[in-house]
Amino acid sequence: MDFITSTAILPLLFGCVGIFSLLKLLQRVRMKAYLRNAVVVITGATSGLGRECARVFYTAGARLVLCGRNREALEELTKELAASLTTKVQTHKPYAVAFDLADPGAIVAATAEILQCFGSVDVLINNAGISYRGTIVDTTMDVDKKVMETNYFGPVALTKALLPSMIKRRQGHIVAISSVQGKISIPFRSAFMDKTTAQGRNPVEVARDVLDAVGKKKKDVILAELLPSLAIYLRTLAPGLFFSLMASRARKQRKSKNS
Incomplete structure (x- = not known):
C-alpha cells in the first residue's frame, strides 16, 4: 500500500514542479516583454x-x-x-x-x-x-x-x-x-x-x-541587509524594544563622538 501510494504521488509532484517551472518561465517572458x-x-x-x-x-x-x-x-x-x-x-x-x-x-x-x-x-x-x-x-x-x-x-x-x-x-x-x-x-x-x-x-x-x-x-x-530588515519588523511587532535599542545605540554613538 505504501509503495502504491508513493508511486501515485510522484507523478503529481513532478507535475506540480513542471507547472511551477512553466509559470516562472511565463513570468520571465512577460517581464522581458x-x-x-x-x-x-x-x-x-x-x-x-x-x-x-x-x-x-x-x-x-x-x-x-x-x-x-x-x-x-x-x-x-x-x-x-x-x-x-x-x-x-x-x-x-x-x-x-x-x-x-x-x-x-x-x-x-x-x-x-x-x-x-x-x-x-x-x-x-x-x-x-x-x-x-x-x-x-x-x-x-x-x-x-x-x-x-x-x-x-x-x-x-x-x-x-x-x-x-x-x-x-x-x-x-x-x-x-x-x-x-x-x-x-x-x-x-x-x-x-x-x-x-x-x-x-x-x-x-x-x-x-x-x-x-x-x-x-x-x-x-x-x-x-538582514539587520535592517529585522529592525523594520521589530519596530512593528515590538516598538518598545526597538526604541530602547535605538536609544542605546544613540548613547554609544554620542560617547564615541565625544571621546
Whole structure:
C-alpha cells in the first residue's frame, strides 16, 4: 500500500514542479516583454544606484531618459552604455536631460524635454537624492529644507508633472526609491539620510532587484541587509524594544563622538 501510494504521488509532484517551472518561465517572458522598448526615466542617473539602474534597464532593451544635474556626466554615461552592451537585445540611444530637482522651475522645463524624447513615459524611477548626517539640535532649517526639496518635493513635483501623460495613455509605472530609514528612525539621521548608505548592499545587486520588481510590478519591496530588515519588523511587532535599542545605540554613538 505504501509503495502504491508513493508511486501515485510522484507523478503529481513532478507535475506540480513542471507547472511551477512553466509559470516562472511565463513570468520571465512577460517581464522581458514589459521592459523591452519601455520608456524609462531615471533621476540621479550619473552615480551609485541610478547608474547601475541605467545599465540593467538599458541591457533589458528599455528606452532610457537619464536625468541628473551634470549634463557632461549624463552624456558620458550614454556613451558608456552604448560601448558596454554585449547582448543581442535591440537598444535605443539614451537621452540626457539635465536639471536640478530642488528647482521647481527647472522641473517644469525638464518635464517638457523628457516627454519630447520618446513622446511618452512608461516608467519613472525617482532615485535622486542628497544625504546629510547630524543631530536635530545641530541641523539648521536651511539643511532640512534643502534635503526635503531634493528628496521629497522634487520627486513629487516631477511625478505630478508626468502623471497626466500616463493617465491619458492609461499606462504608467512610478518607482520611489528610498533609504530603509524611511521606514525606521535611526539616531543622528535628523534629516533622514547619511553617507553610511554607501555601506549597504552592492548597487549592482540592488539595481537588478529594482529591474525585477518593476518587471513583476511589485508594490513594495525591501532591498536591505538582514539587520535592517529585522529592525523594520521589530519596530512593528515590538516598538518598545526597538526604541530602547535605538536609544542605546544613540548613547554609544554620542560617547564615541565625544571621546
